[in-house]
Structure formats: C-alpha cells, structure tokens
Amino acid sequence: MAKIELTRIPFIKNILKSRYPQLAVFIVMLIGYIFAILAGLIGTPVGSHNFSIVFVWIAWWALLILVAVPFFGRGWCAVCPIPLPGEWLQRGAVLSPPDKRPKWLNLRVPKMFRNIWLQNISFLLLALFSSVLLTTPNITGIVLAAMLFAAIGLSTVFERRAFCRYLCPVGGFIGLYSQTAPVELRIKDKQVCVTCEGKPCYNGSSTGYGCPWDIFPGGLTKNTYCGLCMECIRTCPHDNIAVNLRPFSADLAKPSTRMDEAFKAFIMLGSAIIYAGVLLGPWGAFKDAAYNVGSGAWFIYAVVFLAIIFVVLPGLFTLGILNTKNALPLKQRFASLSTALIPLGLMFWVAFSLSFVLTNASYIIAALSDPLGLGWNLFGTANMAWQPMLTSILAPAQTLVLVGGLIWSARTAQKAAGEVKVSPIPVIVYCLLATCLMLWLLL
Amino acid sequence: MRPTPNTDRPTSHNLMRFHFSLLLLVTAGLVVAFAPLPAQPITPQERTFEIDAHQFAYSPSEIKVNPGDTVTIQLVSTDVVHGIYVDDYDISVEADPGQSATLTFVADKPGSFRFRCNITCGAMHPFMIGKLTVGSNNWLYRSIGLAALAVLGMTVSRKQKA
Ligand code: SF4
Ligand code: SF4
Ligand code: SF4
Ligand SMILES: [Cu+2]
Numbered sequence: 001m002a003k004i005e006l007t008r009i010p011f012i013k014n015i016l017k018s019r020y021p022q023l024a025v026f027i028v029m030l031i032g033y034i035f036a037i038l039a040g041l042i043g044t045p046v047g048s049h050n051f052s053i054v055f056v057w058i059a060w061w062a063l064l065i066l067v068a069v070p071f072f073g074r075g076w077c078a079v080c081p082i083p084l085p086g087e088w089l090q091r092g093a094v095l096s097p098p099d100k101r102p103k104w105l106n107l108r109v110p111k112m113f114r115n116i117w118l119q120n121i122s123f124l125l126l127a128l129f130s131s132v133l134l135t136t137p138n139i140t141g142i143v144l145a146a147m148l149f150a151a152i153g154l155s156t157v158f159e160r161r162a163f164c165r166y167l168c169p170v171g172g173f174i175g176l177y178s179q180t181a182p183v184e185l186r187i188k189d190k191q192v193c194v195t196c197e198g199k200p201c202y203n204g205s206s207t208g209y210g211c212p213w214d215i216f217p218g219g220l221t222k223n224t225y226c227g228l229c230m231e232c233i234r235t236c237p238h239d240n241i242a243v244n245l246r247p248f249s250a251d252l253a254k255p256s257t258r259m260d261e262a263f264k265a266f267i268m269l270g271s272a273i274i275y276a277g278v279l280l281g282p283w284g285a286f287k288d289a290a291y292n293v294g295s296g297a298w299f300i301y302a303v304v305f306l307a308i309i310f311v312v313l314p315g316l317f318t319l320g321i322l323n324t325k326n327a328l329p330l331k332q333r334f335a336s337l338s339t340a341l342i343p344l345g346l347m348f349w350v351a352f353s354l355s356f357v358l359t360n361a362s363y364i365i366a367a368l369s370d371p372l373g374l375g376w377n378l379f380g381t382a383n384m385a386w387q388p389m390l391t392s393i394l395a396p397a398q399t400l401v402l403v404g405g406l407i408w409s410a411r412t413a414q415k416a417a418g419e420v421k422v423s424p425i426p427v428i429v430y431c432l433l434a435t436c437l438m439l440w441l442l443l
Numbered sequence: 444m445r446p447t448p449n450t451d452r453p454t455s456h457n458l459m460r461f462h463f464s465l466l467l468l469v470t471a472g473l474v475v476a477f478a479p480l481p482a483q484p485i486t487p488q489e490r491t492f493e494i495d496a497h498q499f500a501y502s503p504s505e506i507k508v509n510p511g512d513t514v515t516i517q518l519v520s521t522d523v524v525h526g527i528y529v530d531d532y533d534i535s536v537e538a539d540p541g542q543s544a545t546l547t548f549v550a551d552k553p554g555s556f557r558f559r560c561n562i563t564c565g566a567m568h569p570f571m572i573g574k575l576t577v578g579s580n581n582w583l584y585r586s587i588g589l590a591a592l593a594v595l596g597m598t599v600s601r602k603q604k605a
Contacts, residue, residue: 048563135566280557282574284500291499291567359530359559360569386561391530395554399586406590410597425598432594436587443555443583 004245005188007233016230016243019095022079030081033144035371040141044373048386050137051371054363056144057134062357064174065349073178077171078228082147083164086155087212097208097234104156109166115260119172120267124309126169127271128302131279131290160214164227176264177346178223179251185228185243186220192240193218201232201241208234217241222251224261249343249408255336255416262338263314269341269434270309272348276441280355320426328420336420340413340427347405348438351398355442359388398442406435461600468596475588480581487511487549494518496525496538496560499567510553510578519543528561529575535561553578 007013015021032055040052047053068076088094092103126133126143133139151163164171187193201217204210208231211217215225217232218240233241256262278286278301289297314334321333362384367373369382376382410428417424490512495502496519508514518527518538526537527546531554536546560571 046563047566048569131567131570135569279570280572282501282504282557282572284502284504287499287567287570356569386563388528388530388559391533394530395582399582399589403586403589403593407593407597410594414597414601424601428594428598432590435590439583439586439590443580443586 003184006183006243006245007241012243013233016233019234022230023095025079026081026084029079030084033081033148037141037144037148039372040137040139040144042372043137045137046373047135047137048360048363049367049370049373051367052137052140052144053135054367055371056140058357058360059364062353062361064170065353066357069174069177069181070346070350071181072183072228073181073223074174074226074228075181075183076174077164078230082168083151083155083161083212085148086152086163087161089152090155091209097204097206106159107157109158109162113166115258116166116172116175116264117260118166119169120260120264122167122169123172123267124306127267128305129293130275131287132293135291160210161212161227165213165225172264173268175224176261176268176342180249180343180346181223182246182248182250183243184220184223184246184250185217185226185232185241187218187240188242189240190218192238196238196240200235200237205235205237207237208232210235221254222256224251224256249412252339252342252412253415255339255419257332257335259331259335262335263310265338265341265345266313266317267309269345269348270305270313272345272352273434273438273441274305274308276348276352276438280352281441317427317430320430321422323426326420326422333420333422336416337413337422337427339416340409340424340431342409343412344405344409344431344434347401347408348434350405351401351438351442354397354401355394358390358394360386361389362387395443399439402435402438402442406431464596464600468592468600471592471596472589475592476585485509485511487513489513489515491515491517493543494527494573495521496527496571497521498523498565499560499571501527501558501571501573504573505576506573507576508550510550512550512577514548514550516546517543518546523564524562525564525571526561527558527573529558530556532556537562550575550577554582555580 007016036052036056039050043050043052064076090104090106129139133143147163147168150167151161154162154167193199196218198205199216199218200207200210202210202215211232212229213225213227217226217236220226233243277283278290285297286301289295289301292298317338318330318334321337322330326333363386365381366384366386369379370376409431410424413424413427413431417427488509490508492503492506492514494506494516506514516527516536518525518536520538520540520542522540524537524539526535528535529548531552532548534546534548536544538544555574555576558573558575560568562568564571
C-alpha cells in the first residue's frame, strides 16, 4: 500500500528541521518532569491527590498507550525529557551542533549489552513493584529521579543515548509497539545513500548530531530503534530523509528473529493479563500480595508473575508450534511467530488502560488545582469530586479493542507463518485463548 | 481486510466471493453482538448483602442478583472510611469506620458491573474493586463469540483464497 510522505508538506518539514519547536516542547516536558519528581518527594503521600501519580500514571500513561504509541510509534521519545540533561552534558551544548570532539569518555557499549535484555529486566523490576510505584508518590519521585540520573551517568560514560537504547524500561516496549504505528522515518532513495560521502546522518556534521540512537538511518527498515529525534533530517545533505504515513503495522510483515524482542512481546502480553486480574479484578488477596513488597505473599506473587511470563506463556506457545514439521530451527520459528503477539499485546494494554484511565481521569482536573495536595486551589477545581467517566461504553469499547486486536494479530500470524512456512493456526488459537482470558478478566 | 501479498491478484469473481463472505461474517457478528436473548421470567426478589470493606478489598467481593431484584447493600467499614460506587448505576454510599451504611436500588440493568471504593482510603484505593453481576454476564459471552467468529472467518477466508 502506498505511503504518503509527510515531509513533503513544507510546514511539517520546517517544524521538524528547526531545532526551536522541539526545544520548546523539551523545556516544557523537562519542567513537568522535574516538577513531578519534586511533587513526589515533597507533596502529599496520598497518590490520587499528588501530581506525580496523577500526571505520570494517569495522564501521561493514557496519552502514551492510547494515543502516542498506537498512532505515532516512538513519537513520545521525540519529546521525552529523560535523556536531555545527559545529552546536553555529553554534547557540551544545548543547541549548537558540534564541531568539537565529543566530551567525556564516549565509550562504545559492550557488545553483550547491545540488545534489549537489560530493558526487559528493568521493565520487569518496575512491574514487580508496580502496585507500590503506581500508588506511592515518594516511590514514583525516586524512580523518576533515578531514570534521569541513570541517563546522565550513561551519557558521560558511553557514546550517544545508551540509556534509551539499552536500559530505559519504557523505551523497550515503545520500540516494540512502534512497529505497529502508521508513521515512520525512512530514507527516500537507497542509491543516494550508497554514494553519500561521510554519511553525516550517522557521523554528524555542522548542521546536526550523528544519530543519537546509534543507528544508520540509511539502513532503517523498522521503527523499533529510531527515536524520531529528527537529527538525520537536519544532517542529511541530500534531503534524503522522509517521515511517512503508512499502513498500520507495516514493520511486522518481516518478522524479527531476535529472542530479546520475542520475549519482550511475552513480557508485555503477560503483564497486561496479570495487571487486569490483580489490579482491576475483585480479588483482594492478589492486591495485598502485590502491594506488600517484601512479604511472603509478595514473593509468591513475584515468582508467579515471572513464571507466567517466562514459563507458562512461552511454554504453551512453544507447545503449539512444536509439532509443525519444518526445516527451520524452533528458535527461529518461535521468534518469528511471536510477532503476532505484538498487536495483541498492544491492544491488551489499551483495553486495560481504558478502564483504569476512564475511572480515574477526574483526578487530573482536581490535581491541576492542587498538584502537591497542600490544599491549594489554583483553578478552582481542587474539590471536584471523583467521578468515573463513560462507564457505560467501557465494556463495548474493550470488546472492540480486544476483538480488533485479535483480528490484527491473526492477520500478523498469517503473514509471519507464511515467512517461516508453517500453519498459522496454532498461533491464532493461542491468541484467541489469550483474548478470551482477557475478556473474562475485564468484562 | 486487504488481499495478502502472497496470493495472486484477486480476480473479480474471487473478489465477489470474498466480499460475500465478509458480508456473511459481519452479519453473523452483528447477530452475536446484538440479537435479543429470550428473557427468563424470574420473579424479582428483595435481597440483602452485608459487604465488609477493609483496605483494600470487599468481602464478599462478587455478588450476583437477578434482573429486577431490589438489592440492599449493608456496607460495613472495618478499618478506615470506605465507600462503594456502582459503575453504570452511578449510585454510591459511604461508611465510617466501624459503622455500616445502607444502599438500596433496583437491579434493572442486566450485565456485569464493577463496584469500587469512592473514598480515598490509602495507597491501593484506586484498585479496591468488586463485581456485581445482574442476571448472566451476556456481554462477556457475546464478546467471546465475536472473538471466535472473527478468527474463524479469517481462517476460512484465507483457505478460500489460497
Ligand atoms: S527510550 Fe526512554 S528515556 Fe529514551 S526517549 Fe524513549 S522514553 Fe525517553
Ligand atoms: S546523510 Fe542522507 S544521503 Fe547520506 S547516508 Fe545519510 S541519509 Fe543517506
Ligand atoms: S537520527 Fe534519525 S534515525 Fe537516528 S534516531 Fe534520530 S530520527 Fe531516528
Ligand atoms: Cu476504600
């Protein structure tokens, strides 16, 4: 299907090419981020009245998972404040592109870490503590600050954005799911790149920095690791970079064969199912176990959580695809076929988040007036009563999202199965069963 | 649904058949989603539940009634102030620690509804949730039917084109 080049429109192109609009957004985001850290640390301990909880876990999360990721892929990474201070420090500049040597150590990340396993682990760590993280302003403040400082630290030791590429717990799943988005950044003409001298998009030039995400834009085939930072639009001397509108999930037509990415899909699918059961279900014992970090019950919860993600879900999946007579190694089939779980997992998260966000969105309006929970009333909305929104369309919306996700993943399974020459049916049945489980948990 | 890349360009005959099966599927989907079910006539009753609210759960946390029943919930808070808000019915009541409060309503909407605490009562308050089922949870069964139908349709239409 045809692509539409958005950067043909001069207005869009100029906005992306100029550093100032992005910088303006960056500054707003950074102020918001630092305010969230402070609010978490000094504001009220009551989560639902603290800016850090309400704006990070309700407002930001809703925008991220319901809008940014499905429609703009890594669009959030284009404006994310977390790597900024480190990046500015590393460059020794906020705006002016470098003619100087890179500062600091500027090491290359060791090969064994150049995958997303660390991101899988950092996500799981947060996931196991999520009940506390989601509800305790202090902890949210500390985690936000820790991410900021980790990013600064890695920027001084390693080259480019090591934190984003290899450690950020959020970046891992944004990258995975960004493959489904209808937006991409790609080169226009391969031939131009072949003959391009010096490859300034990777190495940097007087007009901009070399790709901070350590990829060669000329070779881009997937959204996964392009942070949409727009540097290559600024550096390419041949105007060979385009931002395109394209069909949804175009990247999934060629399945990945990487195990770290395959397990990311299982981690995200499993966490969505577990959260739907533990957080939104009627079972108090699960909530207790998830919340009382360090208790015996919590250890059991953690073990079960990890077992579901690393044993039960991938195990059943493997059993399903085991029988298929095929020349390709099982590992490769496993990785390729797990591509089908990417749209499924994204839609599970959308369905889960719809419920969480619509019931708690009214806190956003109250927290605007009293972000620290100190009794302020800036806009006169501080005492707005809690009121769930749109509860009557929640169930139909969730059905639509989950069944739509199932159709989408079945279609993806058919394509992936075509690539590795096996029947898609076991994977489709797997997706169907997972969807039924999710429907049962949410409806 | 667009033709997949590894099948030949669909002929107009094939395309017609494809559109026909798509139409059939959508129709079947609409039937599964919206066809009225025969109502089982059950005489409405008065029902009372004592629900115990404590950080961060209700017990019992799941209650089932029949459509038309007059439901009374006696909410007893055993630690701090808790409340109960029933989604969709948009009704609520709050109970002070050690006290009980009563909420009475006619369960005239069938289906499954979350009820949740409406008084901030501690960290996990946003997840203090229970479930009220009025009649049977038909929407769940319809949704599962839709999911199965969708998958079946895709597999069959794929076979047909292959
Ligand atoms: S990877 Fe993480 S830190 Fe980096 S831009 Fe994306 S969300 Fe921000
Ligand atoms: S600078 Fe432009 S033309 Fe040169 S390699 Fe990069 S994208 Fe291709
Ligand atoms: S420089 Fe280009 S390819 Fe690299 S992350 Fe930024 S936008 Fe993506
Ligand atoms: Cu409560």
